[in-house]
Amino acid sequence: MASFLTTSGTSNAIEEKLIIEAHERLDLLSPYLKLSRNLYERLRDADMRGVTIRIVCRKVDLDEGQKI
Numbered sequence: 398m399a400s401f402l403t404t405s406g407t408s409n410a411i412e413e414k415l416i417i418e419a420h421e422r423l424d425l426l427s428p429y430l431k432l433s434r435n436l437y438e439r440l441r442d443a444d445m446r447g448v449t450i451r452i453v454c455r456k457v458d459l460d461e462g463q464k465i
Contacts, residue, residue, distance in 0.1 A: 412439050422449045430454040 416423060416439040423443060430452065432440075444450055 408433075408436070412436060416440060416443050419443050419448045420446075422451075424451045424453070426453045428455055 411425070412435060415425075416436075423440075440450060
C-alpha cells in the first residue's frame with residue numbers, strides 16, 4: 398500500500414515506518430535526495446534483508462562520490 402507523508406516527521410517516518418518495516422520492496426520518489434548516515438545505513442540494512450530498493454530522483458542529485 399502506498400504511503401503519503403507531510404513535511405513534519407518525514408525523515409523519522411521514512412526511516413522507521415518505510416525502510417525498517419519493508420519486507421519485499423521499497424520505492425522512494427523525491428525531487429531532492431540528500432542521504433544522511435542514518436538513512437544510508439537503514440537502506441543498507443534493508444538491502445541486506447533482501448528488500449528490492451528503487452530510488453527515483455533528479456540526476457543532478459546523484460553524486461557517486463558523496464561522502465556519507
